[in-house]
Amino acid sequence: MTHGQDSSLPPPEHAGRRRFLKWLTNGIGAAFAATLGVPALLYLLDPRNRPTPAGDFRQVTKLSELKEGQPVALTIKEVRRDVWTIHPNDIVGRVWLIRRGDTVKAFTVTCPHLGCSINHEGDRFVCPCHNGTFTLDGKRADPGAGRRNPAPRDMDELEVRLTPAADAPNDRIVWVKYQAFIQNQEAKVARR
Amino acid sequence: MIRFLRDWINDRTGLGRVIDALLLEPIPGGAKWRYVWGSALAIVFGLQLITGVLLMTSYSPGDTTAWSSVYFIQYEMDFGWLIRGLHHFGSQTMVVLMGLHMLQVVIAGAHLKPREVNWWLGLGLLAVVLGLSLTGYLLPWDQKGFYATQVATNIVGGLPGVGPWLQKIIVGGPSYGNHTLTRFFALHVAVLPGLAILLLIAHIWVFRRHGVTHPKNAEGTGWFWPDQAFRDMVVGLVIFGIMLGLVVYGWGNKVEPGLEADGATPTRSIYDRIAHAGRDGLGAHLDAPADPNVPYPARPEWYFLFLFQLLKYFEGDQALIGTVVIPGAVALILFVLPWLGYGRLRPVGHFAAVLFVIALLGGAAYLTVQAWVEDQRPDTLEKQPYAILKQVVAAQRYDADKASAFQKELEHAEVRARRAVQLAAAGTPAIGSRYLLRNDPMTAGKELFRSQCATCHSHEDPLAERHQPKAMNDHPSAPDLTGWGSKEWLHDFLLNADGARYFARTHLKGGKMSKWSAKAREKAANDPKFSEELDLIASWLATHPRHDPPEEKADDLQARGFRAFDRHCSECHSYRAETFDELEAPDLAGYGDARWLREMIMNPQHPTKYGRNNQMPGFRDINSAAASVLEEPFREAFKSALANAGDDAEKKEFVKRTHQVNPLTHLERELIIRFLRRDGRIVHGGDPISD
Numbered sequence: 001m002t003h004g005q006d007s008s009l010p011p012p013e014h015a016g017r018r019r020f021l022k023w024l025t026n027g028i029g030a031a032f033a034a035t036l037g038v039p040a041l042l043y044l045l046d047p048r049n050r051p052t053p054a055g056d057f058r059q060v061t062k063l064s065e066l067k068e069g070q071p072v073a074l075t076i077k078e079v080r081r082d083v084w085t086i087h088p089n090d091i092v093g094r095v096w097l098i099r100r101g102d103t104v105k106a107f108t109v110t111c112p113h114l115g116c117s118i119n120h121e122g123d124r125f126v127c128p129c130h131n132g133t134f135t136l137d138g139k140r141a142d143p144g145a146g147r148r149n150p151a152p153r154d155m156d157e158l159e160v161r162l163t164p165a166a167d168a169p170n171d172r173i174v175w176v177k178y179q180a181f182i183q184n185q186e187a188k189v190a191r192r
Numbered sequence: 193m194i195r196f197l198r199d200w201i202n203d204r205t206g207l208g209r210v211i212d213a214l215l216l217e218p219i220p221g222g223a224k225w226r227y228v229w230g231s232a233l234a235i236v237f238g239l240q241l242i243t244g245v246l247l248m249t250s251y252s253p254g255d256t257t258a259w260s261s262v263y264f265i266q267y268e269m270d271f272g273w274l275i276r277g278l279h280h281f282g283s284q285t286m287v288v289l290m291g292l293h294m295l296q297v298v299i300a301g302a303h304l305k306p307r308e309v310n311w312w313l314g315l316g317l318l319a320v321v322l323g324l325s326l327t328g329y330l331l332p333w334d335q336k337g338f339y340a341t342q343v344a345t346n347i348v349g350g351l352p353g354v355g356p357w358l359q360k361i362i363v364g365g366p367s368y369g370n371h372t373l374t375r376f377f378a379l380h381v382a383v384l385p386g387l388a389i390l391l392l393i394a395h396i397w398v399f400r401r402h403g404v405t406h407p408k409n410a411e412g413t414g415w416f417w418p419d420q421a422f423r424d425m426v427v428g429l430v431i432f433g434i435m436l437g438l439v440v441y442g443w444g445n446k447v448e449p450g451l452e453a454d455g456a457t458p459t460r461s462i463y464d465r466i467a468h469a470g471r472d473g474l475g476a477h478l479d480a481p482a483d484p485n486v487p488y489p490a491r492p493e494w495y496f497l498f499l500f501q502l503l504k505y506f507e508g509d510q511a512l513i514g515t516v517v518i519p520g521a522v523a524l525i526l527f528v529l530p531w532l533g534y535g536r537l538r539p540v541g542h543f544a545a546v547l548f549v550i551a552l553l554g555g556a557a558y559l560t561v562q563a564w565v566e567d568q569r570p571d572t573l574e575k576q577p578y579a580i581l582k583q584v585v586a587a588q589r590y591d592a593d594k595a596s597a598f599q600k601e602l603e604h605a606e607v608r609a610r611r612a613v614q615l616a617a618a619g620t621p622a623i624g625s626r627y628l629l630r631n632d633p634m635t636a637g638k639e640l641f642r643s644q645c646a647t648c649h650s651h652e653d654p655l656a657e658r659h660q661p662k663a664m665n666d667h668p669s670a671p672d673l674t675g676w677g678s679k680e681w682l683h684d685f686l687l688n689a690d691g692a693r694y695f696a697r698t699h700l701k702g703g704k705m706s707k708w709s710a711k712a713r714e715k716a717a718n719d720p721k722f723s724e725e726l727d728l729i730a731s732w733l734a735t736h737p738r739h740d741p742p743e744e745k746a747d748d749l750q751a752r753g754f755r756a757f758d759r760h761c762s763e764c765h766s767y768r769a770e771t772f773d774e775l776e777a778p779d780l781a782g783y784g785d786a787r788w789l790r791e792m793i794m795n796p797q798h799p800t801k802y803g804r805n806n807q808m809p810g811f812r813d814i815n816s817a818a819a820s821v822l823e824e825p826f827r828e829a830f831k832s833a834l835a836n837a838g839d840d841a842e843k844k845e846f847v848k849r850t851h852q853v854n855p856l857t858h859l860e861r862e863l864i865i866r867f868l869r870r871d872g873r874i875v876h877g878g879d880p881i882s883d
Contacts, residue, residue, distance in 0.1 A: 021418040028425045032432065036239070036278075039271035040246055042467065046269040084260040084268075086619025088876045 052191040053081070055179040057161055063172035066099035071120045071136060073097075073109060076178040093178050095158060096125065098136055104162065106176045107138045107155040115183045118155065125155060156181045156188055215417035217400065221410025223419035226300075229293035230399070231424035232431055234392065236285050239432070240324075243279040244381065251331065253377040255370045256624030258333035259481040263616045263625075266470045266478055267447060273470030277439030280476035283325050285435055287495045290318055291553055298549045301533070301542045302405035308530035310398040313391055315526055320388045327380040329493055333373065333625070335605060338482035339490035341376075342368065343500075347515045368484070439475050445606075445613050446473035480608040481625035489601040491567070498559035501566075522552060561585050569599050611635055621876050631859070631874045637867030640860050644811065649673050654870075669697045670808070676868055677784025679734035686726050687713045699807050704764060705777070728756040736785035741767070772799035789865045795826065797833070797850050804833075807849075811856035826853070 060074045073094050080090040094109045096118070107125075109117045116129035124141060125134040130150045133143040138155035158179060162172040180191045202208035219227075250269060252261040265272035294314070297303055303311035330341040349359035364371025414420065460468075469475070480486070492500050499519070506514035525548060533541025562585040565573065570592040573582045582590055608629060615628045629635045634654060641651060642664050650668035653661075663672075672693040675681040685694055689709035695701045716723040732753020742751035757767065757780070764777040779800035782788040791798065797806040810826070813819060830851045837843035856864075862875045 018418060021422045025418050025422045025425045028429050032429065035432075035436075036242065039274050040242070042270045043246055043272060043275055044249065046250075046272070049270065081619055084264045084616065084620050085257070085622050086876075087622050 050083075052180065053078070055177050057159070057175040057177045059173055060095065060176050061097065061174050062165060062168075063099070063102070063104065063162065063174055064168070066097060066104065066174070068099050068101070069136065071096045071098045071125070073120070076176065078178070093180070095176055095178065096120065096155075097174065097176070102162075102172075104160050104174050105137065106158040106160045108158060108178070108180070110156065110180065110183075111151065112153045112156055112181065112183060112188070113151045127151070152184060152186050153188055215421070217403075217416035217420075219404055219406070219414040219416060219420055220412075221406040222412060222414030223416075223423055225423055225427075226296060227404055227420060228424050228427040229289060229296050231420075232427050233286065233289045233293055234396075235424070235428035236282055236289060236431060236435075237388065237392070239435075240279060240282045240286065241385065243275050243282065244385070246275045247279055248381055251377075253331065253373040255333070255373065256622070257620075258331065258373055259478075259612075259625035260616060260620040262332040262334075262478060263613065263620075266444065266475060267468065267613065267617070270467040273444065273468070273475035274439060276470075277442075277444075277475035278435055281435045281438040283328060284493070284495065285431060286321050287325060289431070290321060294318070295549055295553065297405075298529075298545045300405045301538075301545075303530050303545060304533040304538060304542060305530065307398070307402050307405070310395060310402070311530050312527065313395040313398060315523075317388060317391050317395060320384050320391060324380060324384045324388070325493065325495070327376045327384065330376050331373070331380060332478060333482045334479035335482055335486065335488040335609075336477075336479040336490075338368065338484075339488045340492045343490055343492065350511065350515065352512070368482075440469075442472075442474035443477045444470055444473045444475045445478060445610050447471040447613055447617065448610060478609065478613065480605060480612045480629060483626040483629070486608070486629075487601070488605055489598050491563075494560065494564075497563040498556040501559040501563035558585060562589070566590060567595055567598050569596055608635065615872075615874055618873065621874065623877065627877075628874060631863065631877065632872070633863050633866030633875065634872050637863035637865075640864050641867055644854070644856060644860075645673075645864065648808070651868075667697075671695070671698070673868055675870075677734065677736065679730045682733050682784075683726065683730035685709075686730060687716065700805060703805075708764075725756045725760060728753050729760065732757060733780060733783050736782050736788065737780075738768070738782045738785070766800075769800060775799045775803055776805075778802060784869075786865050786869060786871075789868060790861065793856070793861055793864065795829075797829070809850070809852040809854050811854050811861060813857050813861075814853055814855050816857070826851075 056078075058076050058078065060076065061072075066072060073096055075091045076093045076095060077089050078092045080087040080092050094117070096107045096109055098105050098107075107118075111118050111127040111129065111132050113127065113130055113132045116127050116132075118125045118127045118132070118134070120126075123136060125136065125138070126132070126143075131143045131147055132151040133141045133149055134151070134155050135141045138157055140149050140151050140154055143149050156179075159177040161175040161177075163175065165171040165173050182189045182191055198208075247265060250261060250265050250272070252258060262276070265276050267273070297311070297314070326341070326344060330337045345359055345363055348362060349355050351358065360366060362375070364375045465472070479488075491497065499514075502518065503511065503514040506512075529541075529545045529548065531541075532544055533539075561581060565578070565582050565586045566589060568578065568582075573579055573590070611632065611634065612625075612628050615632055616625075621627045621631060638653065641649075645651075646664040646668075648665075648668060648670035650663050650665035650670075650672040652672075652674040653664055684691075686709060689695050690701055690706040695703070695706055700706065712722075712726065716726055728749075732749060735749070735753075737750060737753065739750050739754075742748075742754050754767070757765075761780070766775055766777075766779045768781040769775055769779045792801050793811045795810050795812075796802050796808040797804075797810070802808070812823075812826075814823060830847075833847045833851060834844060837847050859875060859877060865871075866873065866875060
């Protein structure tokens, strides 16, 4: 900590003792920093302890409510926990459902590019943020007008399960397993 | 490499010269241990800044969220208990060090010419630190801070003239709420710390201008770095150690296993035990969430107790003397203290100042102890050294009844605090932290049972406090519902239907069930096989069965229980009855589950419940918007029951009495149901997490 030939410099006597004191003072300072710093860091990293809730199959609609080839956006309701708050029956996400005969396809509305909500426009799904464009089967499509499709992968398809409806034997209840996936990468990987 | 980097930075910024100027301070007479207090304060203030910013990353200033965010820091986040604990005890350390620093300054005469301005800067810092303490106390938005701070703002409101207006500005509206928190938060994390930093810089700047106040005969010169810095650091470390000790000793609330817990304690890793030591009661205390509808025995934090106690001496229209005149006079005297020691008066002024500060601290200590003693239970004060303390400070003033009442209220508040912490682990309802207790079956449900049901029924209070009776009703005219629907309750009932806990004071005494029970008691004593059958029925009913009647071959509990029921009970009781005309006793499908109880509470005279034997009024939400539609079938049932009674006046009276309906909202009903079923999960305003 000595700089230049300052006239205010302390006299050089007891140099050994002074060096020891400096060393000790810095040492105490370092001990301080560690006892506070390590817990502080772990405290700041606490969100690592909060996992993404594992999605479960949720009832969204009945098959008879869906028209062939016509996408419908529906909401998924779940218990949602936001740090300390618990919402027993909250909308946790939306899905596009499209009926193909007796089967149903489901896609999350979240764009695999950067997470905006994908809209339905005519025979396309289009993301309003950066023109991510998809066919009604969720495959990446040419946005046209010489633009590049920014989506790194097709729309994220969700698992669908159909079960018999209790009151109408010919109808089916549509269940969707809602999940969120990591954006902006080629591989479809569920968030943890 | 390091040297190169250091030289490069120094060359481009001149930082080295700044550091030199800061550290190479000559100290005439050498470094001394008694010079450490200022630095110690600065170190603790630094600690408060660091822990404060850390807390800020997780705190949410809002009426519905503040308490829960603090709960989350204290009990859920890694080392949150430590950060919050250090901040909590750090504030108290600041106040103590402030007193010591002031005393040291006055004894050394460091407030006298030419250091007057620095004395005033110090007084400014004192005010700011007390302001930080006051604003910080409110932020957890728990009962303690909420009520204690109300006292402070009400004192402002009591000022003549501008008082009410000023109070509204400080509180951010007519009563405590969101803007009280945001305003106190802004003061606590930005305005006051900013002011403190500015004042501290000025304080140190002016201090450096005049240097330490050394003894006149000082010889030689010491240096701040490292001689004094070492002493400062050692003292800082000791203080930090004491703070850490306070945090680890802990005044926090332990998280106790819920009523639903099966007794098995999950094994916790060593890291978990340290990172979440708040759950074991380490760190700062957290009271129940602030609720203006729940009274609380308010006391300020201990270092403000003397002001609180001072107020007791000036009641009624004299209050201003305690709130404004005396504190104002003290502040004024402190302010002019340096001027008492000019010229030849210096020794006199010096002596007077020492006397005044010692008297001030002594007086505050006296009042603090007095306030403490006045709040203690009589039996605490019988022990030494408290007995002597009481003789010294409050021999005449002490009022045992008042003190006991205070402690009782405090104990009640503690029960609520522990319960709130226990509930918050499962998540806070979005409508706010106070609904943890407002919608808690074991708190609100219990009180509803007490007011709505315990006029006839009884029940043991599962969370009865030390000085409370366990039973909610000493002379019940209807069954005691403690443990209702459990195997033990059912088994005991089957053998003692006429007993004091069951039908003894009801209309059903001596009826068919009573006779059956008396016979069963006799038979069970002599016939082990029959005893087993009773056991089986109780076990089966305790599962609240709603299953289909079992197949011939089935041999599980459901099948065997059902068959035992069929052999012994089905003469009177039905199971999943489809027609109601012939029923003469309650249908036992689902007996003891939430649905059975819901139907029973809403419509006890329904044929599948107590039908024409019913004596209980119904409890329904008759004031809601939908009630006019929903009540229609009940009106029909009443009419037909009245018609069935014919011309018999007594029967008619009975029908009228038992078709009585008391208002009870859906939420209230669900709270009572969960209370009776020993289900401690809070009710989310009609949105069940699960049934």
